[in-house]
Amino acid sequence: MCRLAAITSNDYFSPMENILALETMKEGHDGSGLGLTLKDLGGEFEGLKRYPILSGVGSKKGMEMLDSYMKRKGFKLIHNWSPSLNPVRGIAAREYYFARAYAVPGSCAEGSFSDCEDLLLKTRLELRHLGEPDQSLFVFSFYPDVLTLKEVGDPLEVGEFFGLDRGALKSRICFAQGRQNTNYAIYLYACHPFFIQGYCTMTNGENTAFVPIREYLESRGIPGYMGYNSDSEVFAHILHYTVRHLGMPLRYYKDVITPLMKESELEKRSDKDALRLMRQSLRPLCIDGPNCVIGFTPDGTTFMLQDAKKLRPGVVGGVHGKYAIMSEECGVDSAVPKRDRSTDVFPMKYDMVTISPHAQEVTVWNQLQG
Amino acid sequence: MEPAAGITLDNNHKLSLKELPYLIRWRDDRCKRCGRCTAVCPVKAIEPGVRVQRVTFSEGPVPKPGSQRRVVHVVEQVLDAARNCVGCATCSLVCPNEAIEPELNPNNKILHYKNTGGDGYKRGGRRNDPSISVLDRLKFTRISMLTDPALDAGRHEFRVRSLLGRILPPEELPLKAVDGRLIVDSRAGRFIPPVREIFPIMIGSMSVGALSPPMWEGLAMGIAYLNEVEGLPVVMASGEGGMPPRLLRSRYLKYFIIQIASGYFGWDEIVRALPHMVEDPAAIEIKYGQGAKPGDGGLLMAQKVLKLISGIRGVPQFVDLASPPTHQTKYSIEEAVAKMIQSMSMAWGFRVPVYPKISGTKTARAVLNNLARNPFAAALSIDGEDGGTGAAYNVSLDKMGHPIASNLRECYLDLVRQGKQNELPLIAAGGVGKRGNLAANAAALIMLGASVVSIGKYIMQSAANCFGDEHNRCNLCNTGKCPRGITTQDPKLYRRLDADIVAMRTVEVFKSANTELKKIFAPMGRSTELPIGMSDGLSIDDKAMAERLGISYAC
Structure with missing residues (x-):
């Protein structure tokens, strides 16, 4: 089972905190990989918040291709970060791990942010297309103030390998997922968290409705709904589809992936008429679980929810200004040891826990209410 | 040309039993001549008949076999393509002594004759193809187990329902958000097609x-x-x-x-x-x-x-x-x-x-x-x-x-x-x-x-x-x-x-x-929505069929 460790905070912190939390959950993962997505970056990226950051891995050939492509498209390199690698046994180092901040082309800078987001997505997809056949280039995210690192191996060792223990890399939100996908082939693009245009999710459990959901998303005609090397990638895209494309408030994400099925339940909702229509029109996106989903949205809101089949819930705990959203309670103990454990939240099948940006407020919304 | 001497043509255009799709197995020793089978036969494929037969019998205080020619009553199958036995076995159903039943004749040639009067053979029912259909060859091979718990079919809550009716794409739903809540915008003038949950x-x-x-x-x-x-x-x-x-x-x-x-x-x-x-x-x-x-x-x-x-x-x-x-x-x-x-x-x-x-x-x-x-x-x-x-x-x-x-x-x-x-x-x-x-x-x-x-x-x-x-x-x-x-x-x-x-x-x-x-x-982990198009759950033992249906081949 995947283990998930997310932290949202008012202060910058090191992703090592997430990795150490994952380490406490080690009984539950097989140490086959680590994915990290950082949002609201500190350290050397603190002054670069308006520049999109391209995160990825490449060979020498891939990096040359990247440079030439970005130059041709009018992106100007502003800042180049690479982890200072420590050799670790068992992790085969690839040639270049990078996070590069670019100035966008003039035409984009003058347009709306939405248009700019579309250009960034298009650029990432084209780079993926160029680099995937010979695996010379992997790109995970291209978005302002977001950085992604992924590698196969034990999470703690991968953290050491990237030199994250030295504390250079910091952020206010960090998502970490331990364990590569074992239902499908181990592959960098199959590693959570998954990111698209400011929306990010990571998931544990198995998505039994994966194929119809994938077919539905792929047939939306929306760029970026592709890949699906893991059954978990659909959760990020459903979030993007619900909130960005359909313009629904975030909490309706819960109503899309785990809709209320009984009329007696629907009757309790003041928006039942809308829900009835949604349940029909968005029927293919019902996940059927068992899954626990942790995600963030472009404004920095983080959330956790799960479906009815997820028998052991995830947990949210912390203090004002710092909350941990984990698949296991020992992870929360690691990340925020000094807290009132009686206030920890274990979201059940109807619950959606959201934490406002900068970890100011925790809200538990029950799907039967409202 | 004159027919060859000594050969009569009387039976030449009659069908033989071998041509018929079902043969009546009638047991003289069990039949009590009640007549129910011949009365109930929907196609009149059997008839009561009278024959003169040589019958062997033994009687007397010291039984001694003897023979006699007697008039006996029998049940006979009709050799007429218009009245061929269809194998329904209603005769068996009504027989009090299990004395009669039809038996399939796989080598029959009845279709050659079902066109009397110049019209084609009409019937009801289904396609006559006893082979195993594709639907019966499909197997459910994606079983949830350790990566995902299988569900308890008896106790888990299931919803086996589908929708009948045109369903609007989500982009066309007349919804609008008011104070973070979605409501149906009745002023949008959008036709919402009727949908039945069945x-x-x-x-x-x-x-x-x-x-x-x-x-x-x-x-x-x-x-x-x-x-x-x-x-x-x-x-x-x-x-x-x-x-x-x-x-x-x-x-x-x-x-x-x-x-x-x-x-x-x-x-x-x-x-x-x-x-x-x-x-x-x-x-x-x-x-x-x-x-x-x-x-x-x-x-x-x-x-x-x-x-x-x-x-x-x-x-x-x-x-x-x-x-x-x-x-x-x-x-x-x-x-x-x-x-x-x-x-x-x-x-x-x-x-x-x-x-x-x-x-x-x-x-x-x-x-x-x-x-x-x-x-x-x-x-x-x-x-x-x-x-x-x-x-x-x-x-x-x-x-x-x-x-x-x-x-x-x-x-x-x-x-x-x-x-x-x-x-x-x-x-x-x-x-x-x-x-x-x-x-x-x-x-x-x-x-x-x-x-x-x-x-x-x-x-x-x-x-x-x-x-x-x-x-x-x-x-x-x-x-x-x-x-x-x-x-x-x-x-x-x-x-x-x-x-x-x-x-x-x-x-x-x-x-x-x-x-x-x-x-x-349940073993496929699905309970909330009908697994429409969940083709990864299916396999078939034929590569060409698997390819045609876009599913996996399993053997």
Whole structure:
């Protein structure tokens, strides 16, 4: 089972905190990989918040291709970060791990942010297309103030390998997922968290409705709904589809992936008429679980929810200004040891826990209410 | 030329027993000559006969064998292609001493002779193909286990429901967010098509007329019971031929799909009942084709058009009721089908889903694509070659039509390519439960892309013990001589059938199908939504079929 460790905070912190939390959950993962997505970056990226950051891995050939492509498209390199690698046994180092901040082309800078987001997505997809056949280039995210690192191996060792223990890399939100996908082939693009245009999710459990959901998303005609090397990638895209494309408030994400099925339940909702229509029109996106989903949205809101089949819930705990959203309670103990454990939240099948940006407020919304 | 001396021609044009599809095995020693078998035979394939035979006997205080020529009474099989034994075994059913039974003759040549009078062989029933169908070769191979817990089919909460009706794409829903809450924007002026939530297996179109009164009534009672007592929203289609007038005016109408076909039989009565309807029907089905006899219209033979049927259909008694192969108003799919869908929708104030039914065909995708562009089309029903019928030419039944599996699959994948797989539900039929595996066949079709699966023959066999099989057993539906009383209008025959038992069996069939569907979906980890198009759950033991259906090959 995947283990998930997310932290949202008012202060910058090191992703090592997430990795150490994952380490406490080690009984539950097989140490086959680590994915990290950082949002609201500190350290050397603190002054670069308006520049999109391209995160990825490449060979020498891939990096040359990247440079030439970005130059041709009018992106100007502003800042180049690479982890200072420590050799670790068992992790085969690839040639270049990078996070590069670019100035966008003039035409984009003058347009709306939405248009700019579309250009960034298009650029990432084209780079993926160029680099995937010979695996010379992997790109995970291209978005302002977001950085992604992924590698196969034990999470703690991968953290050491990237030199994250030295504390250079910091952020206010960090998502970490331990364990590569074992239902499908181990592959960098199959590693959570998954990111698209400011929306990010990571998931544990198995998505039994994966194929119809994938077919539905792929047939939306929306760029970026592709890949699906893991059954978990659909959760990020459903979030993007619900909130960005359909313009629904975030909490309706819960109503899309785990809709209320009984009329007696629907009757309790003041928006039942809308829900009835949604349940029909968005029927293919019902996940059927068992899954626990942790995600963030472009404004920095983080959330956790799960479906009815997820028998052991995830947990949210912390203090004002710092909350941990984990698949296991020992992870929360690691990340925020000094807290009132009686206030920890274990979201059940109807619950959606959201934490406002900068970890100011925790809200538990029950799907039967409202 | 003169015939050769000594050879008589008297028997030369007679058939021999070897030509007949079923041979009567009659046991002289068991038969008590009660005459029930010869009286009950629906085709008069057996007759009482009188023969002079040499009989060996022993009698006396010290028995001593002797022989005598005596007149004996026998049961004889008729050597007439028009009266060949059809293997129904009603004779066995009525025999008190198990003295008679038909036996299949696999080497028969009966089709060579079933064209007397210059007309082709007509019959009812199904395609005669006893091989294992594709539906029965499909296996469910994606079993949740350690990566994902399998569900407990008995105790987990399941929802085995589907949708019938045109479903709006999410982008077109008239919703707006007010204070973080979505409301339906009634001022948007958006038409929201009617959608019914139903059990994913329905009873397909079999008309009042094709079926006997107790059969149709029994099914209808079973459907009402399933909905009102068992909470299973099973629906049933009327077939062409209208519906009993009282049912049209009752609150039970909502469980029925009314069919309109090219003969428009029964629609006088339906139109007259319209102002008095207290409920809308579940849907309207426009029949353009039928899997058992593609390109043929409906056919109710004269012998079945008795008083009740002539009343409901508004026609004289004892005339063949042949619906044309096509709707007379139909010029093109763009024009007439769309108009017909709209007319029917308008008749019920756009509150009832209206969908066409076609036979399985290579051209199904063309129809589908047209419907996909018609916002009033509520579904597409495709009836594969293994579908049944009350009356058709044997050649149509056996040789015409398209198997349902690949036809459905290519239609579903076409919808996927257009992103409309959730907008236009596909109803699949034709051979579902052919070998008794109703739930498994239905689940397989659902996972290939069907939203709803429709059955006909299966329910006739399960609920009323229809004799028919793929060896042309019985299949007398067209003659009005159904020995079970299922497809006849002869009161002497249909009195054999108890509508209450049909209703009870209908309820049992759907309840058990519901349980079995859960037993299939549970190990696959699915319980909340129907696994429509979950093709990764299916495999087949044939590479070419796997490739054609876009599923995995397993052996």
